[in-house]
Amino acid sequence: MTIRIAASMLAASVLAPAFALAGVIGTATLASAEEQVWQHATAMIDEPKYEEGFARFDYVNPDAPKGGTLKLAEEGTFDSFNPILSKGELAAGLGLVFDTLMKSSEDEVSSSYGLLAEGIAFPDDISKVTFRLHAEAKWADGMPVTAEDVVFSFDKAKELNPLQANYYAHVVSAEKTAEREVTFLFDENNNRELPQILGQILVLPKHWWEGTDAAGNARDIARTTLEPVMGSGPYRIAAFKAGSTIRYELREDYWGKDLNVNVGHNNFGAIEYVYFTDANVEFEAFRAGTVDFRQENSASKWATAYDFPAVESGDVILEEIENPLRAVGIMQAMVPNMRRDKFKDARVRRALNFAFDFEDLNHNLAFDALARVDSYFWGTELASSGLPEGREKEILESLGDKVPAEVFTTPFTNPVGGDPTRTRANLRQALTLLQEAGYALRDGTLVDAATGEPFEIEILLSSPSLERSVLPYVASLRKIGFDARIRTVDASQYTNRVRSFDYDMIWNVWGQSLNPGNEQAGYWGSASVNREGSRNYAGISDPAVDELIRMVIFAQDRAEKTAAVKALDRVLLAHHYVVPLFYSDAVKVAYRKSLAHPEELPYYGLGFPSVWWSSEAN
Numbered sequence: 001m002t003i004r005i006a007a008s009m010l011a012a013s014v015l016a017p018a019f020a021l022a023g024v025i026g027t028a029t030l031a032s033a034e035e036q037v038w039q040h041a042t043a044m045i046d047e048p049k050y051e052e053g054f055a056r057f058d059y060v061n062p063d064a065p066k067g068g069t070l071k072l073a074e075e076g077t078f079d080s081f082n083p084i085l086s087k088g089e090l091a092a093g094l095g096l097v098f099d100t101l102m103k104s105s106e107d108e109v110s111s112s113y114g115l116l117a118e119g120i121a122f123p124d125d126i127s128k129v130t131f132r133l134h135a136e137a138k139w140a141d142g143m144p145v146t147a148e149d150v151v152f153s154f155d156k157a158k159e160l161n162p163l164q165a166n167y168y169a170h171v172v173s174a175e176k177t178a179e180r181e182v183t184f185l186f187d188e189n190n191n192r193e194l195p196q197i198l199g200q201i202l203v204l205p206k207h208w209w210e211g212t213d214a215a216g217n218a219r220d221i222a223r224t225t226l227e228p229v230m231g232s233g234p235y236r237i238a239a240f241k242a243g244s245t246i247r248y249e250l251r252e253d254y255w256g257k258d259l260n261v262n263v264g265h266n267n268f269g270a271i272e273y274v275y276f277t278d279a280n281v282e283f284e285a286f287r288a289g290t291v292d293f294r295q296e297n298s299a300s301k302w303a304t305a306y307d308f309p310a311v312e313s314g315d316v317i318l319e320e321i322e323n324p325l326r327a328v329g330i331m332q333a334m335v336p337n338m339r340r341d342k343f344k345d346a347r348v349r350r351a352l353n354f355a356f357d358f359e360d361l362n363h364n365l366a367f368d369a370l371a372r373v374d375s376y377f378w379g380t381e382l383a384s385s386g387l388p389e390g391r392e393k394e395i396l397e398s399l400g401d402k403v404p405a406e407v408f409t410t411p412f413t414n415p416v417g418g419d420p421t422r423t424r425a426n427l428r429q430a431l432t433l434l435q436e437a438g439y440a441l442r443d444g445t446l447v448d449a450a451t452g453e454p455f456e457i458e459i460l461l462s463s464p465s466l467e468r469s470v471l472p473y474v475a476s477l478r479k480i481g482f483d484a485r486i487r488t489v490d491a492s493q494y495t496n497r498v499r500s501f502d503y504d505m506i507w508n509v510w511g512q513s514l515n516p517g518n519e520q521a522g523y524w525g526s527a528s529v530n531r532e533g534s535r536n537y538a539g540i541s542d543p544a545v546d547e548l549i550r551m552v553i554f555a556q557d558r559a560e561k562t563a564a565v566k567a568l569d570r571v572l573l574a575h576h577y578v579v580p581l582f583y584s585d586a587v588k589v590a591y592r593k594s595l596a597h598p599e600e601l602p603y604y605g606l607g608f609p610s611v612w613w614s615s616e617a618n
Helices: 147-160 162-167 194-198 279-288 299-304 309-313 346-354 358-366 390-398 420-436 464-479 491-499 519-524 543-553 558-574
Strands: 002-004 069-075 102-104 112-114 117-121 128-133 171-178 181-186 235-241 245-250 270-276 293-295 316-321 329-336 439-442 445-448 456-461 483-488 505-512 587-592
Touching (some): 069 279, 069 293, 112 117, 128 194, 147 162, 147 171, 162 519, 181 194, 270 279, 299 358, 309 316, 358 464, 420 439, 420 464, 456 464, 456 491, 464 483, 519 558
Antiparallel strands (some): 002 505, 102 112, 117 128, 128 181, 235 245, 245 270, 293 587, 329 505
């Protein structure tokens, strides 16, 4: 399942306020083709923790007061409230407006429980899945949530969003099969993840999108819009200023406020987002008290900038929280675009890693607070290490010469720098690799030995806050002749260029759950390499990777999945598709003392903002 993580400046960035650690269907009782057995939950590794009829999640405060205003900051801008399109800049917080069919718990790795759907059923061969909707589920205008709404939402998501089309590629249709039931049909059997990820579909009101706005104009779901959209979720869009501010207000008439999965959630009376185009101005707004909560992504800033009076007086609380990273594998990296010929040779890509001096950056910019990433599933039990053994080795051997030979002989390691001797040795090794790949150093410029064309690299960034970490890398690349430079663009331009793969290199973070599945095809699969808007940012198209992805998706037990994921990790690393960067082992947050959270946060999450509350609530 997909976990989305934004690029950070120096340390870990942990996700938008609520992220689901998703998984796949596993040990719950399966329905046979002859008899439909309804379940209240799905899980992967163990049985669902919470039995049918449970009162609430253990980590919430059922007596949390309702009210108060939470003020948050976002960097960039927004120009759309349409939640399914892959164009435009989507407003922050839209998940507050919409419900999904199922809701994940944050104290389990991969369990989901009914939200809009009160039940889920699927046959032994997992050729389809059916959801039964709550009879009480209502839109904000009082109309019932229907099976037609679910079908509409799925069809439009696949039609209008390339990422969703890829993600649900094996879901061939959604059909209303009873008054409150919708069934999704699959074109392959035993894809155990599909039922669970379908439970995360954002359900939209068909009648609203096919209606007219206040001026009588027909709405068009294929276009961006700044008309406040209507949903079935706990909040509504109360006010906004395009590109600048959004205010969400809690709905007193929210149909699901008393559901067990919602007890202790949605405690703020209003949630406001203010957008900033400059990260330093955003930080000053927090210092000044106009923003209530901040997740700090800069290790150096965390070490040096939080000595202002509000911290010293206790009005601002600082915490480092491990919970959200316990089940999230991280690959944060510089990503060369192999759609451009100059990056197709693995020796070139490996040379790019030799030019990155993590140890020097970590010491001088991050106060030695970071760790080097060395796996696509870094920080989890799924990360490969050493040489392959057992089932993992068998999987790799079954792929024959499709797998680089070094997978069996040489454990992946990043170059180590940090002092002049090591740095010079790494740069010499980089030049050797580049010369082997057909490049030459002439008058201090790296050129194609055959054509004389200089080797140019433009590193495309989305925020000036990243430049501080990239500038030392650019300087290192220039030492070995690259014509390297940074190009920082605004949010809209960055989004459009990345969606169309118009870049040499970008900075990206992939977040992985402990149950990787169908999203891997969108990250590294050949079918996604030319699909505009896909997350295959490196341009990977490799038959061994494709086979390994299928092994991951169709693994029948935990041991097989773990072996397949580690094998995939090794092959990705051996091809040197990215330059691994760094991450932190804890989430660093600062917040006003008026905010409160349960004494024990959920084991795998921050629970923010859903289970936090305001101590100033009436």
